[in-house]
Amino acid sequence: MDKLSHYDDAGQAHMVDVSAKPATKREAVASAFVELSEAVLAALPQNPKGNPLEVARFAGIQAAKRTSELIPMCHPLALSFVDVQATVVAGGVSVEATAATTAGTGVEMEAMVAASVAALTVYDMTKALDKGIRIREVVLLRKSGGKSGEYRR
Numbered sequence: 001m002d003k004l005s006h007y008d009d010a011g012q013a014h015m016v017d018v019s020a021k022p023a024t025k026r027e028a029v030a031s032a033f034v035e036l037s038e039a040v041l042a043a044l045p046q047n048p049k050g051n052p053l054e055v056a057r058f059a060g061i062q063a064a065k066r067t068s069e070l071i072p073m074c075h076p077l078a079l080s081f082v083d084v085q086a087t088v089v090a091g092g093v094s095v096e097a098t099a100a101t102t103a104g105t106g107v108e109m110e111a112m113v114a115a116s117v118a119a120l121t122v123y124d125m126t127k128a129l130d131k132g133i134r135i136r137e138v139v140l141l142r143k144s145g146g147k148s149g150e151y152r153r
Contacts, residue, residue, distance in 0.1 A: 016073070016105070018075060018103075018104040018105045021104035021105065021146075021147070022104065023102050023103050023104050024102065024103075024104075024145045024146060025100070025101075025144075025145050026100065026101050026102070026103060026105075026106045026107050026144065026145035026146055027081075027098065027099070027100040027107065027143065027144050028098070028099050028106060028107045028108040028110065028111035028112075028140060028142070028143040028144075029096065029098045029111055029140075029141045029143070030096070030097050030108070030111035030112040030114070030115040030138065030139060030140050030141060031094065031095060031096045031097070031115055031138070031139055031141055032095045032115040032116055032118065032119035032135060032136075032137060032138040032139075033092055033095070033119070034092045034095065034119045034122045034123060034133060034134075034135055035091055035092040035133065035134040035136060036091070036092040036093060036122075036130070036133055037130050037132070039129065039130070040126050040130050040133070041088060041092070043129055044088065044126070047125060047126065049125050050125070052086075052093075052122050052125035052126055053086040053087075053088070053093065054086075055121055055125055056084070056086045056093075056095065056118040056121040056125070057085070057086055057118065059117050059118055059120075059121040060082075060084030060086075060095070060097050060114035060117050060118030060121070061082045061083075061084055061114065062117075063113050063114050063116070063117035063118070064079060064082045064084075064097065064099050064110040064111070064113060064114035065079060065110075066113075067109050067110045067113045070113060071109055071113070074109050075103075075105050077101050077103050077105070077107060077110065078103070079100065079101050079107065079110060080100050080101050080102060081098065081099070081100040081101075082098065082099050082100075082110070082114060083097070083098045084096070084097045084098075084114050084115070084118050085097075086118055086122060093119075093122050095115050095119050095122070096141070097111045097112075097115040098111060099111040099114060105146070106143060106145065106146050107143075108140050108143050111140065111143075112138060112140060115138055116135075116138050119138070120135065123135060139153060140153065141153050
């Protein structure tokens with residue numbers, strides 16, 4: 001990479017012009033991990049606010065659709081698919097978010113925002129039980145499509 005794409009020659013931040021890029025199928029998968037104590041994990045089924053995993057799924061899907069409102073230089077995209085899965089695993093909740101579109105720019109940020117907001121929602125739904133919950137490892141797992149092609153972590 002010669003330079004950061006979101007800066008012009010004068011060093012000013014700007015939205016990248018993708019109007020000349022061909023629309024191709026793009027997909028991205030991101031993940032996050034919510035570290036929970038054994039007590040919080042045991043209490044998940046009885047959460048008085050509802051099922052934290054299901055609420056987190058919906059929050060992540062909604063967040064993906066609003067990414068351009070949160071990240072200043074992101075292009076608004078017509079997403080063709082968003083899926084968020086929140087799964088109880090040893091030590092916490094694993095979140096995986098997938099976003100897809102056919103466009104001139106990728107959906108990495110949509111997938112990462114979905115995973116992040118889903119993880120934050122698990123925190124919100126369980127914070128009454130433990131303020132020490134940690135959200136960690138928000139990462140892009142893979143992406144496909146576009147000029148840069150395939151990426152896998």
